[in-house]
Amino acid sequence: xxxxxxxxxxxxxxxxxxxxxxxxxxxxxxxxxxxxxxxxxxxxxxxxxxxxxxxxxxxxxxxxxxxxxxxxxxxxxxxxxxxxxxxxxxxxxxxxxxxxxxxxxxxxxxxxxxxxxxxxxxxxxxxxxxxxxxxxxxxxxxxxxxxxxxxxxxxxxxxxxxxxxxxxxxxxxxxxxxxxxxxxxxxxxxxxxxxxxxxxxxxxxxxxxxxxxxxxxxxxxxxxxxxxxxxxxxxxxxxxxxxxxxxxxxxxxxxxxxxxxxxxxxxxxxxxxxxxxxxxxxxxxxxxxxxxxxxxxxxxxxxxxxxxxxxxxxxxxxx
Amino acid sequence: xxxxxxxxxxxxxxxxxxxxxxxxxxxxxxxxxxxxxxxxxxxxxxxxxxxxxxxxxxxxxxxxxxxxxxxxxxxxxxxxxxxxxxxxxxxxxxxxxxxxxxxxxxxxxxxxxxxxxxxxxxxxxxxxxxxxxxxxxxxxxxxxxxxxxxxxxxxxxxxxxxxxxxxxxxxxxxxxxxxxxxxxxxxxxxxxxxxxxxxxxxxxxxxxxxxxxxxxxxxxxxxxxxxxxxxxxxxxxxxxxxxxxxxxxxxxxxxxxxxxxxxxxxxxxxxxxxxxxxxxxxxxxxxxxxxxxxxxxxxxxxxxxxxxxxxxxxxxxxxxxxxxxxxxxxxxxxxxxxxxxxxxxxxx
Numbered sequence: 001x002x003x004x005x006x007x008x009x010x011x012x013x014x015x016x017x018x019x020x021x022x023x024x025x026x027x028x029x030x031x032x033x034x035x036x037x038x039x040x041x042x043x044x045x046x047x048x049x050x051x052x053x054x055x056x057x058x059x060x061x062x063x064x065x066x067x068x069x070x071x072x073x074x075x076x077x078x079x080x081x082x083x084x085x086x087x088x089x090x091x092x093x094x095x096x097x098x099x100x101x102x103x104x105x106x107x108x109x110x111x112x113x114x115x116x117x118x119x120x121x122x123x124x125x126x127x128x129x130x131x132x133x134x135x136x137x138x139x140x141x142x143x144x145x146x147x148x149x150x151x152x153x154x155x156x157x158x159x160x161x162x163x164x165x166x167x168x169x170x171x172x173x174x175x176x177x178x179x180x181x182x183x184x185x186x187x188x189x190x191x192x193x194x195x196x197x198x199x200x201x202x203x204x205x206x207x208x209x210x211x212x213x214x215x216x217x218x219x220x221x222x223x224x225x226x227x228x229x230x231x232x233x234x235x236x237x238x239x240x241x242x243x244x245x246x247x248x249x250x251x252x253x254x255x256x257x258x259x260x261x262x263x264x265x266x267x268x269x270x271x272x273x274x275x276x277x278x279x280x281x282x283x284x285x286x287x288x289x290x291x292x293x294x295x296x297x298x299x300x301x302x303x304x305x306x307x308x309x310x311x312x313x314x315x316x317x318x319x
Numbered sequence: 320x321x322x323x324x325x326x327x328x329x330x331x332x333x334x335x336x337x338x339x340x341x342x343x344x345x346x347x348x349x350x351x352x353x354x355x356x357x358x359x360x361x362x363x364x365x366x367x368x369x370x371x372x373x374x375x376x377x378x379x380x381x382x383x384x385x386x387x388x389x390x391x392x393x394x395x396x397x398x399x400x401x402x403x404x405x406x407x408x409x410x411x412x413x414x415x416x417x418x419x420x421x422x423x424x425x426x427x428x429x430x431x432x433x434x435x436x437x438x439x440x441x442x443x444x445x446x447x448x449x450x451x452x453x454x455x456x457x458x459x460x461x462x463x464x465x466x467x468x469x470x471x472x473x474x475x476x477x478x479x480x481x482x483x484x485x486x487x488x489x490x491x492x493x494x495x496x497x498x499x500x501x502x503x504x505x506x507x508x509x510x511x512x513x514x515x516x517x518x519x520x521x522x523x524x525x526x527x528x529x530x531x532x533x534x535x536x537x538x539x540x541x542x543x544x545x546x547x548x549x550x551x552x553x554x555x556x557x558x559x560x561x562x563x564x565x566x567x568x569x570x571x572x573x574x575x576x577x578x579x580x581x582x583x584x585x586x587x588x589x590x591x592x593x594x595x596x597x598x599x600x601x602x603x604x605x606x607x608x609x610x611x612x613x614x615x616x617x618x619x620x621x622x623x624x625x626x627x628x629x630x631x632x633x634x635x636x637x638x639x640x641x642x643x644x645x646x647x648x649x650x651x652x653x654x655x656x657x658x659x660x661x662x663x664x665x666x667x
Contacts (some may be wrong), residue, residue, distance in 0.1 A: 012352035013372065015492065033344075051477065060405075060467065062408075062436055094440075094441065094443075095439060095440055096442075097441075097445075098438055098440070098441050099439035099440070099441075103441075104443075105440065105442070105443040110407065110440075111440070112432075114431065115427055115431050118427055118428065118431065120400070121396060121398075121400020121401055121428065122400045122401075122403045122407070122428075122432060123402040123404055124397065124400065124401050124404060125400060125401035125404020125405040125406070125407070125408065125412075126404040126405065126407055127404070128401055128404065128410075129404065129407070129408025129409055130408060132361065132386065132405070132410060133408070133409065133410075136660075139404070149394055152396045152397065152400060152427075152428075155394035155396050155397030156396075156397045158392065158400075159394060159397045159401060160394070161651070162392065163389075170551075191334075205619075259364045260359065277503070299481075316437060316475070317437065317438050318436060318437075318501055319443040319447075319479055319499075319500035319501050
């Protein structure tokens with residue numbers, strides 16, 4: 001098992017801080033009504049899943065996001081300015097204002113999430129294309145505990161198994177599908193137990209431990225690249241924010257949420273790096289300041305950017 | 320000349336007609352040629368490799384192998400989704416639905432994913448997929464194996480729809496569909512699969528393509544414009560023959576594609592005849608018949624000498640028993656009666 005290189009450990013912390021800061025800013029922009037539309041879907045508390053997973057991928061691999069897409073976008077190095085511009089509905093955004101499920105196809109990030117679970121068969125198809133072309137590139141899809149019940153996901157998992165596709169099915173179990181606790185939606189304790197039923201290896205990982213996620217995904221990537229087919233990984237995590245930023249969350253207690261903040265992945269990773277002697281408090285403060293500056297610059301870029309012209313609503317439908 | 324009974328499988332084919340090309344053979348040829356030309360073309364479907372029920376993919380496994388002619392399990396959502404993903408990855412998948420009615424199982428992957436991904440990404444991706452859908456009634460196949468569901472997709476943005484009525488069109492439109500960078504739904508009328516057609520010399524050209532968005536005037540006429548698709552084109556042509564003896568001249572327009580729709584040819588015809596009947600097997604309400612009438616109303620209203628008419632399935636599931644099925648689907652007689660009414664209203 002390939003362990004994470006010490007040089008890469010700090011950048012992953014920075015990425016997690018960047019996700020948190022960008023999303024906090026996005027949420028605040030919505031709440032003070034700088035932006036409107038469908039409220040932001042934040043991945044607060046889930047940063048380690050995307051950052052750990054994406055660290056295991058390489059150029060030419062593909063990622064299919066959920067509606068909480070900002071974390072993989074940032075983890076795969078997308079331009080924060082252009083992410084923010086899209087969130088602010090400007091034409092300088094990646095999707096030119098057409099959708100906040102951001103895509104940068106040149107970096108292999110395909111933003112989906114409008115229909116839950118629909119990205120999983122599409123990710124399987126991308127894996128099929130790699131296999132048919134004889135490439136060793138892999139396809140990774142994120143989906144949640146809620147989506148794991150969708151027919152699309154069952155069908156895609158089975159297809160990946162029978163066709164030995166280089167697919168990584170990354171089930172991000174954040175314990176809630178909007179207001180429905182996973183215990184009320186899924187009978188088994190580990191969703192990954194279903195993997196054996198499809199004929200796939202199933203792995204459960206602590207989704208709040210960024211290095212553990214990295215190790216689980218890098219194993220799955222190696223299996224896929226060598227022709228060994230798909231892996232189902234269940235990353236156990238917790239959604240610290242609401243489903244969308246305006247969610248009053250009447251379905252769970254403030255005590256429950258407060259208790260889970262103790263296990264925040266950023267807090268844990270920071271403590272771990274300090275204990276390993278890889279991080280000082282000054283360095284951490286410096287990273288936070290850098291990230292704040294980067295996000296502030298992104299907001300400025302977004303605010304200065306033009307909105308799309310109305311005529312653009314009729315462009316890009318047909319190739 | 321063209322009678323519904325001609326479409327029944329047991330009908331004998333004359334030695335001369337045996338030299339003609341069957342509609343399903345034309346589709347097979349189109350796919351074969353495009354798969355030879357372009358290694359990124361591959362297929363998925365239930366039983367397409369060894370036991371295609373309508374024989375359209377017969378022989379392709381032997382030439383192209385099981386990586387490119389893939390039997391899929393009963394997983395329409397994953398099959399279409401995988402086609403979308405494979406298309407993003409640079410392939411050109413052709414997906415066969417064993418019966419087009421099953422399209423309802425995979426609608427999300429078609430209308431929300433295949434059709435929208437280019438738009439939602441601001442033009443970053445294309446989804447060049449072809450989905451083949453056996454459709455149409457008249458063979459007693461029952462309500463969930465006899466529908467003509469293209470009206471649903473005339474409504475949804477981002478999908479092209481082909482409705483071939485002859486072997487030449489089937490080949491040319493299929494080749495065009497495979498080369499098109501957009502998602503295409505390719506409907507194939509089951510009752511037309513075994514019908515045989517003479518083909519023009521250019522049919523043999525490996526780049527024989529029929530463009531989308533160009534309707535075909537199958538019969539020129541002056542009194543009534545009859546717009547039809549697939550099997551109904553042939554019922555309309557039979558009606559035209561019958562009515563010619565009564566000195567009524569029909570212009571029969573074969574739509575060929577629903578999306579894009581050739582509004583110009585239809586409007587030009589109505590500006591000349593002043594009368595329009597649209598006939599299809601689709602359920603009448605909110606159908607393609609309705610759409611054609613709407614655009615004629617918008618663009619040729621001043622030329623109309625009579626109210627426009629729609630013919631179709633009035634809005635019941637297609638029944639199993641032939642007497643019931645025949646009562647539900649439009650036919651030559653209904654077209655003839657409708658034409659006489661439309662012409663009679665104004666006198667002649």
